[in-house]
Amino acid sequence: MYRLVLVRHGESEWNKSNLFTGWTDVDLSAKGAKEAKDAGILLKEGKFVFDVAYTSYLKRAIKTLYYILDAMNLLWIPVHKTWQLNERHYGALQGLSKLTTAQQYGEDQVMLWRRSFDVLPPSLNQEDERYPRNDPKYRDVPDSQIPLTESLKETIVRVQDYWDREIKPQILAGKNVVIAAHGNSLRALVKYLENLSNEEIVDVNIPTGTPLVYTLDENLKPVEKYYLGSDQKVEHKIRKAADPDKILE
Numbered sequence: 543m544y545r546l547v548l549v550r551h552g553e554s555e556w557n558k559s560n561l562f563t564g565w566t567d568v569d570l571s572a573k574g575a576k577e578a579k580d581a582g583i584l585l586k587e588g589k590f591v592f593d594v595a596y597t598s599y600l601k602r603a604i605k606t607l608y609y610i611l612d613a614m615n616l617l618w619i620p621v622h623k624t625w626q627l628n629e630r631h632y633g634a635l636q637g638l639s640k641l642t643t644a645q646q647y648g649e650d651q652v653m654l655w656r657r658s659f660d661v662l663p664p665s666l667n668q669e670d671e672r673y674p675r676n677d678p679k680y681r682d683v684p685d686s687q688i689p690l691t692e693s694l695k696e697t698i699v700r701v702q703d704y705w706d707r708e709i710k711p712q713i714l715a716g717k718n719v720v721i722a723a724h725g726n727s728l729r730a731l732v733k734y735l736e737n738l739s740n741e742e743i744v745d746v747n748i749p750t751g752t753p754l755v756y757t758l759d760e761n762l763k764p765v766e767k768y769y770l771g772s773d774q775k776v777e778h779k780i781r782k783a784a785d786p787d788k789i790l791e
């Protein structure tokens with residue numbers, strides 16, 4: 543049996559103001575930083591130990607990971623960063639308000655863009671300043687892999703490729719792995735690990751700053767899954783991830 547821990551970053555500034563984020567490199571809010579520190583304390587209290595950590599190229603996930611490792615006195619372990627764990631690219635929606643977009647296009651269309659398996663958000667064009675090729679972080683990513691928009695389907699391809707090449711061999715070698723990433727890059731991994739259908743994944747929402755613990759069998763199939771933290775708090779955060787319009791605040 544193996545154990546794997548996934549953590550979505552703590553609340554970001556754009557989660558707080560309810561803007562489509564994707565690859566925009568926004569920081570954690572003060573609340574998000576606290577969520578990350580609290581996640582680290584929960585993991586420490588639960589006697590978790592990690593040998594190696596993975597995160598994206600985006601500071602909200604990187605900082606979340608460092609707050610967690612700091613709380614666990616594990617800042618020394620190897621940390622691997624990759625664009626392949628970045629959030630799903632939200633195309634031309636990036637920076638727009640989710641509420642205003644729902645008023646303009648209807649809630650059903652926005653839910654398709656947010657949670658469906660294969661509906662692509664409107665695409666950027668290469669002249670757009672948000673085109674990732676303009677960002678030095680992505681200088682080593684081939685043109686053919688730089689997204690202008692992504693659905694969950696495209697996100698799964700890059701996440702699964704990284705999982706198969708880099709993360710899976712470490713787990714099979716007996717390393718305790720933690721992955722700090724994003725709502726949709728983690729939904730991509732959860733869909734793959736749990737072999738969920740394209741319909742089942744629509745209803746999966748991953749809460750911010752809440753460790754998701756998997757026990758995996760020798761074929762890395764999940765045999766147990768739970769969130770660390772009080773059931774009530776986790777349930778509230780899952781509902782908030784599904785409906786960020788602050789109705790639940």
Ligand SMILES: O=C(O)[C@@H](CO)OP(=O)(O)O
Pocket residue numbers: 557561562563564565629632656725726783
């Ligand atoms: O804006 C985003 O990039 C994501 C994650 O915060 O939002 P959503 O809940 O719409 O997938």
